[in-house]
Amino acid sequence: MSPFHFDSLTWPWPIAIYLFLAGISAGAICFAVLLKHFKLGRDAYKSGFVQAACLIAPLAVFAGLGILVIDLTKPFDFWKILVFYNPTSVMSVGVAVLMVYQVALFAWLACVFKEPALSWCNGRWPVVEKLFSAIAKHEASITGFLVILALSLGAYTGFLLSALTTYPMLNNPVLPLLFLVSGLSSGAAGTLLGGVLLKGNPDGKEVHFIHNIEIPMILVEIVLIFTFFTGLILTGGQSQVAAFAAIGEGFWGWIFWAGIVVVGLSMPLAFNLFMKASSKRKFSYVAITASCSLIGVLLLRNFILYTGQMTVA
């Protein structure tokens, strides 16, 4: 049994990348909302970090959906998922959430970038002006619904897998929460990395704000991973077999301990703890910490997807 090919494997790595991209999109937009609401206000669009989050959120969700469509055995029939709905199917509900999420996302982006967009238009198209001000009138409601939809999207990626009774490791109530929290932390990391790449100040108030949230978020993630595997082991039977197959010896055990626990969780946590909120930050520090988090979350998605499918109930 090789780590990437085994009989019970149905969904390979493209699905893990899709789960990663959906999570990072939901997380990035949540942090853009937080930054605008608590730190930046009307000038939010000038911040490199908000710009990065607002680029990541739509691009990641489009790329994820693209991967999803290509991964179908009948890619040209993808529209049937949009036409036929089955309310008992998590995937069906998730597709509906994804569609509404994209509408709310673009409505919110219009609110944030209203000023620069209108000054670029320079009064050439009165229709655009009307549209923007009509959307901006409802900014409070749009923001609220966007946050709810983003959190739903982040949890959905977990529910998609936890609905599978076939695989005892995936059929686990902690999984949606774990995916939501790790998705949020990947969104934070993506925002930081993109922000400093877009010439954002690595010692700006945005970085300090996100880093303050990052420490408790990593701690929650560690608790959730611990709960996830303890729950599996205490359940016994095939759940226990699945847990030990995943975090025991072998390729995926290495990925878990070295990739996820050390690089993805401990290193960003250590960097954040040693670098106090008051100290001065450099580009390299922010970029390395964020990259470690992103690598960790990407590995976590692959690890859960592959090891989850290794053991059948």
Add this chain to the structure above:
Amino acid sequence: MSNSRRLFLKGACAAAVGASGFTIATAKGTAGSDVEPVCNYALVHDETKCIGCDACSIACREVNQVPEGVSRLEIEREGPFGEYPNQHFRFTRKSCQHCDDTPCVKVCPTGAAYKDPKTGIVSVDEWKCVGCQYCIAACPYQIRFINPVTKAADKCDFCKETRLKEGQLPACVTACPTKALTFGDITDPQSQVVQVLKSAPSYRTKTDLGTRPKLFRIASQSGEIKL
């Protein structure tokens, strides 16, 4: 500002309550409005009679035009147990169990996987299937596959589109030389399948998952006892 926020929170809560109420109501509705099935087909595989000759799987491939490399029906062989001249094999059938409570139908996003309300047969609408493979992952018996010709999910349908249409028994049942397979309606107390099930103790696999499979097995007397 605080007023509009409160208004929004109220609205969001109302929407959440409404959505969850609707979900519960429709879930109950589908559970209650089940049409009385005309019949409920089941299959018995008598492992004490099966000799592992594969006549069933070959007949299935021919009748249902199952392409090479994939199969709707396989006979798995365990053994040999014991020493010559008292050697035994154990043969088990691997095919769709036609669950009464179907994991594949529940997860299918387009409704391409469906349970025929008249016969209880679990089938796939080839046209509606987009090939997301969620049903393949959801099947605890791991018997679904992507048909390389149609690109849709495929599996045993008790020959619903081929032999049953002509009023005949499924191909595997007819082909079996030792009469190890019995097919019929379990709601009819006179049917042969009910007689066979009453005559010998049978078992089903993975019943703890609550899928209520309709592939019954009469356990082979040879073979090992596993803990």
